[in-house]
Amino acid sequence: MITSTTGPQPADFADVRATNLAVVLRFVREHAPCSRADIAASTGLNKATVSSLVADLIDRRLVRETGLTENRVGRPATMLVLDGSPYAAIGVEINVDYVSAVATDLAGERLLTWRRSFGGGESVNQGVAGVGAIIRRVVNRMAREERQVLGLAVAVPGLVDVQGTVRIAPNLGWRDADIGGDLTKALRDPGFPIQVDNDANLAALAEQRFGAHAGASDLVYLTGEIGVGAGIILDGRLRRGRLGYSGEIGHVQLDPDGPECHCGRRGCLEVMAGIGAVLGKDPSPAEIQMEIEESVRLARAGDPATLATLESVGRSLGKGVSILANLLNPEVVILGGYYVPLAPWLLPAVQEEMDDRVIAAGSGGQVVASTLGHDAAALGGAARVLDSIDSGRLPRVP
Numbered sequence: 001m002i003t004s005t006t007g008p009q010p011a012d013f014a015d016v017r018a019t020n021l022a023v024v025l026r027f028v029r030e031h032a033p034c035s036r037a038d039i040a041a042s043t044g045l046n047k048a049t050v051s052s053l054v055a056d057l058i059d060r061r062l063v064r065e066t067g068l069t070e071n072r073v074g075r076p077a078t079m080l081v082l083d084g085s086p087y088a089a090i091g092v093e094i095n096v097d098y099v100s101a102v103a104t105d106l107a108g109e110r111l112l113t114w115r116r117s118f119g120g121g122e123s124v125n126q127g128v129a130g131v132g133a134i135i136r137r138v139v140n141r142m143a144r145e146e147r148q149v150l151g152l153a154v155a156v157p158g159l160v161d162v163q164g165t166v167r168i169a170p171n172l173g174w175r176d177a178d179i180g181g182d183l184t185k186a187l188r189d190p191g192f193p194i195q196v197d198n199d200a201n202l203a204a205l206a207e208q209r210f211g212a213h214a215g216a217s218d219l220v221y222l223t224g225e226i227g228v229g230a231g232i233i234l235d236g237r238l239r240r241g242r243l244g245y246s247g248e249i250g251h252v253q254l255d256p257d258g259p260e261c262h263c264g265r266r267g268c269l270e271v272m273a274g275i276g277a278v279l280g281k282d283p284s285p286a287e288i289q290m291e292i293e294e295s296v297r298l299a300r301a302g303d304p305a306t307l308a309t310l311e312s313v314g315r316s317l318g319k320g321v322s323i324l325a326n327l328l329n330p331e332v333v334i335l336g337g338y339y340v341p342l343a344p345w346l347l348p349a350v351q352e353e354m355d356d357r358v359i360a361a362g363s364g365g366q367v368v369a370s371t372l373g374h375d376a377a378a379l380g381g382a383a384r385v386l387d388s389i390d391s392g393r394l395p396r397v398p
């Protein structure tokens, strides 16, 4: 509990203190309202240390005392809760057809949710300028509310390496773009860290922290945007792979004779079960929302062609999900993005394919629609910032 479990660490006093502050902060997040005695009893830290750590967290305005007390034998205990009122975590998602921004407080309460259409076809420079302008407005809003921004994480649909460089974002047409560095310049060194990650990875973090299956330690999130990718949480941790490119299920081949994918191969999951397959054509960023709504309307009305298309897309999706289930044995596979409104018609076919294909009956877990909708990746950006606070990168005293 007190020291890190990842191999030898320098036993530096400041490191131990930061680790212990994080231990107490996480305990309060999970168990508030709680007393100092509760923290000491559960963490194994002694009471004097807990009092000193709590005093530090109160100084940083990460924790506050409530008026509530709990009567125990002896003195009544003052109860503690998360404060975080002077802080904000920001998440932004850049997608082909929209940009969304979310800000939360330390407890994950939503402070702001914005979504703007994005034309598609922007160059990296145009994209960074547009997204930078949105972020500036979010940061200004937080400043007006007297909140310090703890950090920003940006979700991009593509291969993002572990340094945060966007290697290939095929649907945006971006390559080798240092979005984090470019945004830092565009925002004139804003004084908070900027991270960049793949949209599916961040959406999986959002589900783990905020979704209907929050706390699940084995979870796969499948994006249903113009592209299809998977964010993988196994044994409680996001799994990025060596370079950060795990989860590219969208370009796993389902049918060698299938239609051509824009990646140049044939019969990829993305071309067989992506949103283009639902619409029967390459989706145009400006119209995709409207067209999906129309598909939902037709499906509700029982239109045979629409129902047949959704069944066929559901079957292909089920093949893809079965591959994930056989490989990863998740507790739950969560369908996101445009899959959410289509889920009532996709899920039965997905489930049938899984029943046929998953080798250990029941090991595929549940397949469900996300409850976070199109905000998942942006919300995951905020979750990523909160994760780094929880792991001990505490803000300076405001």
Ligand SMILES: [Zn+2]
Pocket: 250, 251, 261, 262, 263, 264, 265, 268, 270
């Ligand atoms: Zn492909």
